[in-house]
Structure formats: C-alpha cells, structure tokens
Amino acid sequence: MVSFDDTFRRQLHELFVWRRDVRRFRTDPLPDGSIERLIEIACLSPSVGLSQPWRFVIVDDAARRRAVIDDFKTCNADALRSYSGERAAKYAALKLSGLEEAPGHLAVFAEKSDQIGSGLGRATMPETSEYSVVAAICSMWLAARAEGIGLGWVSILNPPRIHEILEIPDAWKFIGYLCIGYPQTECDRPELEQAKWESRRGPGEFTIRR
Numbered sequence: 001m002v003s004f005d006d007t008f009r010r011q012l013h014e015l016f017v018w019r020r021d022v023r024r025f026r027t028d029p030l031p032d033g034s035i036e037r038l039i040e041i042a043c044l045s046p047s048v049g050l051s052q053p054w055r056f057v058i059v060d061d062a063a064r065r066r067a068v069i070d071d072f073k074t075c076n077a078d079a080l081r082s083y084s085g086e087r088a089a090k091y092a093a094l095k096l097s098g099l100e101e102a103p104g105h106l107a108v109f110a111e112k113s114d115q116i117g118s119g120l121g122r123a124t125m126p127e128t129s130e131y132s133v134v135a136a137i138c139s140m141w142l143a144a145r146a147e148g149i150g151l152g153w154v155s156i157l158n159p160p161r162i163h164e165i166l167e168i169p170d171a172w173k174f175i176g177y178l179c180i181g182y183p184q185t186e187c188d189r190p191e192l193e194q195a196k197w198e199s200r201r202g203p204g205e206f207t208i209r210r
C-alpha cells in the first residue's frame, strides 16, 4: 500500500496554489519527450466507463501553428468587439495566449464513439466524455507544474477551423488547445485577478440542502 505523509500533503497543497494558467513563456525548448510524458500522466485520469476518450495531437508543424495563431487573432478580435467602454479597454490589454512563444502546442479532443467502455455512464449524460477529457487536462496541468513546466489553455478558437487545420476526424470533439513551455514568472495568484478582470471567490458560496 502506498501512503502519503504530511510533508507530501503540504507540498501537494502548494502545487494546487502555485499551478497557473501560463501565457508568458520562455522560448527555450522543453527536453525531448516532456510532452509525451505529460500525456502518459494525463492517461492515468478518471474517465466515464473507463472509456479514456482523450485524444492528443502534438502540433509541431510551423504552418499549422501559424494557422492556429491566425484563428486565435480572429476570434480574439471578435471577442473584443463584444465588450465596450472600460471593459473593452481592459480586455484589449489582456494577454490571452502564449501561442507565439510557447515551444509546445498540444490540441486535445474527445472521441465520441461508444467503442471503449461500451457506453457505461454515458446514456443519460453523453457529455461525460468531454468531462473526462477535461479531468485529464487538469492532471496534466498539475503534473507539468510539478516539473516547473507551464501550461496555458486556449479556448479563444473556432473548433471547425481547428479540425480543418489539424485534419481531425469528425467523431472527435475539440476540447482545448494547450501551450506548453517554461513560464517566464511564477505567481500564486491568477493573472486575470492581477489584471483586475475577475477576482477569486473562496468556498463561502456553496449551498447546503437539508
């Protein structure tokens, strides 16, 4: 039996506190095999019916990366137009992806077919496939931070365009695009909080039904 002591628990708590969504990357490359190792860890995550619906696409081609960056710019410009006044000025000042600088690009999809896991747990909640993939990304996010590697999730993208750029089968659903590399800085507060876009809420707001 494996057990975890207080020192480990304290360090694990620090890991949760210091995990960040990273948008400001150093451009130096990651050691060979880093992304593959993070994918292996992600595959230890829980999944509905043990369906393991995560599909990972390492994007190493300059033209495809450029096309993703262009799509981000288009979507981000559209998003900016949905704000006005002070909020728009604030949005325009945010850095919302590290796509240009990050040495690693990883697109993540959910395979929606029923083959693995035989549909267990999905009959009334088919979206649990996507939830399972998000769980895998969260494992990877923490595992990366434990190695001093930063991960940034980019969702300001047009899924059909991502499918086209990466030539992805129709049965896969786009979940997220991850930038991976060494962070320029480390912080225990979300960047959006530092930028006064949104503040963190503590656990004081949950509801109890008796």
Ligand SMILES: Cc1cc2c(cc1C)N(C[C@H](O)[C@H](O)[C@H](O)COP(=O)(O)O)c1[nH]c(=O)[nH]c(=O)c1N2
Binding pocket: 019, 020, 021, 022, 023, 095, 096, 097, 153, 154, 155, 156, 176, 189, 190, 191, 192
């Ligand atoms: C599903 C999903 C999608 C996105 C994000 C997260 C998640 C979970 N986040 C990161 C998000 O802004 C960040 O997690 C919060 O601001 C909290 O910061 P920390 O992750 O604690 O640093 C994010 N950040 C960003 O700059 N551009 C983006 O497109 C997205 N998209």
